[in-house]
Amino acid sequence: MGRSPCCDQDKGVKKGPWMPEEDDKLMAYIDQNGYGKWRSLPNLAGLNRCGKSCRLRWMNYLRPDIRRGEFTDKEESTIVKLHALLGNKWSKIASHLPGRTDNEIKNYWNTHMRKKMLQMGINPITHEPRTNDLSPILDVSQMLAAAIGNGQFGNNTLFNNNIAVEDLLKLQLIHKMLQIITPKAIPNINSFNTNSLNTKPEPVVNNIKTNIPVDPKPKMVAAGQLNAIEPHVFTNQIENEDFMPSFEDAWDCFEDNQLPGLVTVSQENRNYLTGARMMPDYYGDQLREVPSTGSISVTPGTSGLNYPGTTQHSSSSDVLEDWEKFLDDETSDSCWKSFFFFFNTVYLTSPTSSPGPW
């Protein structure tokens, strides 16, 4: 592999702010010839600029569909919600805001919205109350450390137990989703007694058509989080669908082990996971042990969760891509699709009406 640096051959090209006449030249050229071939464009357009600079100027400033000026409340709300889900994926966020560029959104976030969230006592990175400032990974690591520390999982069996780690990561994902839906209603996962990891949440019956009996066991996830969603939003959007997903359905998927992990599982371990392994007993009183396949290193306070045959996702977008693939897979269990339909419908597609601190 090798690639000449951008503009290597363009020594002496102009940098810095664009002059109006440069803008005119660029627009005139693109009007006549369209855009693309950015490297050769400056010469053809008579500009003493590097192609990359021309592209940036066009994309971020000169494009006719650019929308400038103050962000509306609705746009702000959309940005906050998408940022909570996607993180600093500015281009993905921008794709949901017609006329806005990734650069503009990024700048707006860093200069206005971060400040606003801090003033509201919200951590702009985690979107959680600032007293609750730990990253999700830190939460998981600490949870694991706590579990190891109190001997809940026996004598180091957690370190030898891929199932426990993967299920805890799944749990963390659900927890994060619920926090996004109702950030103030869901206690930090660290505050739960880790014994409750083996219990099933109490089904929430309000607003959901369900015949599922209430589970008398201790709650792991705060009941009522779904109730916090404005009822008319929930019912209007859900009742038009053929299938009514329930929280119970989502939870049951834990036991089917069909949730894409927060870590990528190798084929070898996937066979292991879906084959002869013993399932964790969510209804029972303990997590059943599974055969050891090697050691797991867990570093509390870091993002270092590794276990044999796995690779850690480099970013949240990888996780999201896995989710997209998973949801596109027709063989996937429909209950996860239902859960995501629910999550998407209630949270992502109703930016003006779903609850939140913004």
Add this chain to the structure above:
DNA sequence: AATGAATGCAACCGCTTTTCA
């Protein structure tokens, strides 16, 4: 009025991903 600090934003930089020959 002068000056230094803070702010906002356009543009740059370096890297990754995608496309294409």
Add this chain to the structure above:
DNA sequence: GTGAAAAGCGGTTGCATTCAT
């Protein structure tokens, strides 16, 4: 299949403007 070019992305920088003293 390979490598170069192009496109895309996100973090950072530099500078003009605004604010505070």
